[in-house]
Amino acid sequence: MIPLSWYLALSAVLFTIGVVGVIIQRNVIVLFMCVELMLNAVNLTLVAFSRFLGDMTGQLFVFIVMAVAAAEAAVGLAIIISLFRNRETLNIDEADLLKL
Amino acid sequence: MLKWIVLAPLIGAIINGFFGKRLGEKLIGLIASASVGVSALLAFTVFFTKLLPLPVGERVITEHFFTWIKVGNFQADFAYLLDPLSGIYILFITGVGLLIHIYATGYMHGDPGYYRFFTYLNLFMFMMLTLVLADNLLLLFVGWEGVGLCSYLLIGYYIRRQEAGDAAKKAFITNRIGDFGYMIAMFLVFTTFGTISFVAKGGVPSFLEQAAALSPEAIWTFGTMTGIALLLFVGATGKSAQIPLFVWLPDAMAGPTPVSALIHAATMVTAGVYLTARCSAVVVKSPTAMAVMAVIGAATAIFAATIGLAQNDIKKVLAYSTVSQLGYMFLACGVGAITAGVFHVVTHAFFKALLFLGSGSVIHGMHEEQDIRRMGGLKKYMPITFATMMAGWLAISGFPLLSGFFSKDEILWKTWSTTALPHGWGKFLWVIAALTALITAIYMTRMMVMTFFGESRFGKGHGHTDHHGDAHHGDDHGHGHHGDPHESPAVMWVPLAVLAVLSIVGGFIGVPAALGGSNHFEHFLEPVIAHVVPAGEATHAVPATVEHGGAEAHSAAPASTEAHGDAHHDVGTERLFTVISVLLGFLGIGLGAAVWLKNPLKSMPKLLENKYYVDEIYETTVIQPLEHTSRDLLWKVVDVKIIDGVVNGAARTFAGLSGILRHTQSGYARNYAAVILIGAIIIIGYFGFLATR
Secondary structure, three states: OOOHHHHHHHHHHHHHHHHHHHHHOOEHHHHHHHHHHHHHHHHHHHHHHHHHHOOOHHHHHHHHHHHHHHHHHHHHHHHHHHHHHHHOOOEHHHOOOOOO | OHHHHHHHHHHHHHHHHHHHHHOOHHHHHHHHHHHHHHHHHHHHHHHHHHHOOOOHHHOOEEEEEEEEEEEOOEEEEEEEEEOHHHHHHHHHHHHHHHHHHHHHHHHOOOOOOHHHHHHHHHHHHHHHHHHHHEOEHHHHHHHHHHHHHHHHHHHOOOOOOHHHHHHHHHHHHHHHHHHHHHHHHHHHHHHHHOOOEOOOEOOEOOHHHHHHHOOOOOHHHHHHHHHHHHHHHHHHHHHOOOOOOOOHHHHHHHOOHHHHHHHHHHOHHHHHHHHHHHOHHHHOOOHHHHHHHHHHHHHHHHHHHHHHOOOOEHHHHHHHHHHHHHHHHHHHHHOOOHHHHHHHHHHHHHHHHHHHHHHHHHHHHOOOOOEHHHOOOHHHOOHHHHHHHHHHHHHHHOOOOOHHHHHHHHHHHHHHOOOOOOOOHHHHHHHHHHHHHHHHHHHHHHHHHHHHOOOOOOOOOHHHHHHOOOOOOOOOOOOOOOOOOOOOOHHHHHHHHHHHHHHHHHHHHHOOHHHOOOOHHHHHHHHHOOOOOOOOOOOOOOOOOOOOOHHHHHHHHHHHHHHHHHHHHOHHHHHHHHHHHHHHHHHHHHHHHHHHHHOOOOOOOHHHHOHHHHHHHHHHHHHHHHHHHHHHHHHHHHHHHHHHHHHHHHHHHHHHHHHHHHHHOOOOHHHHHHHHHHHHHHHHHHHHHHHHO
């Protein structure tokens, strides 16, 4: 049986890739995928712990996260589409109206 | 029934106020006079058929209209109280008011603001009747403020004239100072007695009964009663134009003459005397307050009388005369002769309303000329006005057997023989009052001589009418501005004639016992007026206040026998003083006639002509400093520098701070993500740190 620590290590790696991607990437789509990656890294942790502890609550959480992620994907993609229509770009740094 | 006495003029005011613009002059005048007429009719009916038949000690009729304020044990109702005091007041208010309304329909003829004038006048009648019929201090205050408002509106009636507006503001602001005293007195009454009602309500005796029952030895009684009485007197000085708040009344003459007659001579200005008489149970508990009242009254009387000597505006002479006569009334209240004060209120209402209306008739006939230096010889042009004004003149001068003679003589005698003040004060105040009587006769004679006798002094310089007088804007009298003086129409001289008759016979309701009368007036009022404790004696005052039941009659009886005892004792002296005051009146008339018949334009001392510079003194000591502090300190320093500085400073601080903070907003989404990450790491690190410890 694969020990718990392997799952956690994999999850940490995935999460870090997501974080770094969000910070260094400029393409909105990629950025978006990085966010999904982070969510799934957390999901993996939850499932692993759930299995390890024999408690189903963790897996229940995963369902909630997936539902939220689905909603977030719908909203996020809508924003991306409207951003592209207005700006003809997917570069996140060009959407900077909030700056002074 | 009582409420309709009060409400009838209000209905008139509402009709004229809302629809008057579309009604004709005749109809407006009819509505206004009829509403007051209804009120007068009801007042006389109630007085003679309901109040008089009651037994002497129980002459109280109350009527609950509706409960107005009820909070905790505080209760103020719209409820009316008719007793001998308010009964006398409603009689002369509605009676004289009706006459003046009729007169005004003639006097205001052709004025563009006709409906406005009668709306205000009716509203005034409503407020004045509310004032005198109120059964508690708060409702009285409603009327008190209401008449002040109407006075303001009517003084400033000629809205196009600057001085009318100024005079209106002056009257209102001066009265506010007095009202402040009244309000504090009212609060003090409530905290002391737990009620502000003049009649017992819900088992709680009225504050007048409670005050009357107080033991004079109680140390706190003296202080609190003095406080209440003096504060009420502050209110009275404002409304009744006593020193130091009298300055508004002479200026109030900028209003139309019927207003001067109704509000500023006969009714409103005597509200202070009414208040004193109504609260006499409190006032007599404080010898200090009574002394103050007597001294201020006497001082005002002589002060205003001397000013009246040198005025050249016919209405100003009468205005100062009014101030002076009001001083007499307060002198009477102060020496404990409150019934004599009220008696003088009534006779004064007759002859002063007469004199004012007569002066209005003169002004009308002279085409808005008010300066008596440009009159003279009018008696052949205006015989009726002259004859009626003669009656008023002789009455105020104290001509024997006319109304003013009886009331003034009563006050003079009561002042001399007072027991309410320390020994000797009465004699001193008598000298002042007698001197005032002499001066009164002189200046009234001067006014009459300059107006009606001698050569006529008009016709040559008619160019200066423009800045004088009740300029009737849009004056369309058919005879232009340069005709001879003419007699006024019947609608104006009939009220004059009625008032003249009243001025002549009005005094017979109160002929003192020493002159063979039985002083009905005093005996009628006696049950509602508290009796004075002679100075230095700590006897229990007679609780003679408004209350129901037989206890009243029982307590009033010994007091009146006591009064009779006094009267018999001093009959000789009293008659002697009557002779003295008659002589003073004749001396005054003779002096006035001798001086001014010979030289009607005799110049008077500048000091008197300029009213002792009181207005200038107020200007430099009160108004200027106030203005300077307001402008140079409150506005330019406190408001601009401090208040605005604090507000603007706060705004600038936040603007500066946010100028720094705004740099954190780069607008790059990835920056924000990085900040969130750092925050998350810090929090996780912190919890990790806590866990490892």
